Amino acid sequence: MSENPMKPYLGRLVEVRDLATEIKLFRVELLNGGQQAFCDCKPGQFAFLSAFGLGEAPFGIASAPGRGPYVDFAVNRLGTVTSGLHELDEGDMVGVRGPLGNWFPMDAFKGKxxxxxxxxxxxxxxxxxxxxxxxxxxxxxxxxxxxxxxxxxxxxxxxxxxxxxxxxxxxxxxxxxxxxxxxxxxxxxxxxxxxxxxxxxxxxxxxxxxxxxxxxxxxxxxxxxxxxxxxxxxxLEARMHCGLGKCGRCNLGEKLICVDGPVFTMADIGSLLETYL
Ligand SMILES: Cc1cc2nc3c(=O)[nH]c(=O)nc-3n(C[C@H](O)[C@H](O)[C@H](O)COP(=O)(O)OP(=O)(O)OC[C@H]3O[C@@H](n4cnc5c(N)ncnc54)[C@H](O)[C@@H]3O)c2cc1C
Ligand code: FES
CATH class of the missing domain: 3.40.50.80 (Nucleotide-binding domain of ferredoxin-NADP reductase (FNR) module)
Incomplete structure (x- = not known):
């Protein structure tokens, strides 16, 4: 992550294509140190994408480390930020803040x-x-x-x-x-x-x-x-603001989805899932 965790890296869109109705894939080339920060991000982590002038929103990282120098996101058009992102094209710039959150323990899954x-x-x-x-x-x-x-x-x-x-x-x-x-x-x-x-x-x-x-x-x-x-x-998902465990916006009971998650086991959250509905 960057020294100031609220400061996004700059990213250039190297590919934008339709994945499904109202869902686009954004392939991002990270600039100003972002590539290094994301090169060992883990499956399950997320990042905030910003559409400049409109705001930022969190999205799951949709590509595995080791699949090339780019980072993929799949964005469903919903409201302000996602619609702003959907207006962008190859060559346009976005902000990318992360990687954030925990991840799937791929090492512990070995042999399973x-x-x-x-x-x-x-x-x-x-x-x-x-x-x-x-x-x-x-x-x-x-x-x-x-x-x-x-x-x-x-x-x-x-x-x-x-x-x-x-x-x-x-x-x-x-x-x-x-x-x-x-x-x-x-x-x-x-x-x-x-x-x-x-x-x-x-x-x-x-x-x-x-x-x-x-x-x-x-x-x-x-x-x-x-x-x-x-x-x-x-x-899990939640409405998020900081993504850093500071604002309390993403709570699920005593857990914060942005830092304790977004990956959980049912042993971690159990009946808290009822409040997620
Ligand atoms: C960890 C995490 C990973 C995510 N991964 C993805 C992803 O890979 N792809 C993707 O398309 N989206 C993902 N999301 C959801 C995404 O963050 C929201 O769709 C986005 O914030 C909407 O922003 P907006 O400005 O376009 O919508 P807004 O203008 O803020 O809202 C438009 C409408 O959508 C509702 N809304 C906004 N956010 C959510 C939400 N999280 N859940 C339910 N309703 C919501 C609002 O209440 C409002 O009615 C993820 C969220 C989290 C927390
Ligand atoms: S988004 Fe601020 S604490 Fe999780």
């Missing part, structure tokens, strides 16, 4: 089977986990990806599914709530898909990110399937 469950834009902070496992494939057991969206047009990283499917000992399962005429995968909620796929909890960890209601039901189902609270990982 991973079950990764992403809903909609919630897939963004999970992409570095998937990339990291693929890049260090022999260090991990099976990789089972359950990927969901309301509609096929809202699925993120579709152009990478072939790479994921081709990786050894890796399975990708897709589902949408409402299919279109070309859809030939599962239809229904991710919980229905999870029941169908029924991954074994033996020597396994699960990692879930998506809308709060999805996280609630998925983690509950995983627990019923035998995933122990300490093996049932989530990554």
């Amino acid at each position: 089977n991973l079950v990764v469950l992403g809903g909609g834009i919630g897939g963004a902070p999970l992409r570095p986990v998937i990339q990291y496992v693929i890049d260090h494939r022999s260090d991990y057991g099976s990789l089972t990806i359950l990927w969901a969206a309301r509609h096929p047009s809202l699925l993120v990283f579709t152009d990478e599914y072939d790479e994921w499917r081709k990786a050894p000992n890796t399975r990708l399962h897709l589902t949408v709530d409402t299919p279109d005429e070309k859809w030939d995968h599962s239809v229904g909620l991710i919980t229905d898909l999870l029941k169908k796929v029924a991954p074994s909890p033996d020597n396994s960890v699960s990692i879930t990110c998506g809308p709060p209601i999805m996280i609630h039901y998925v983690t509950r189902l995983l627990s019923e399937m035998g995933f122990a609270p300490q093996d049932n990982y989530v990554t």
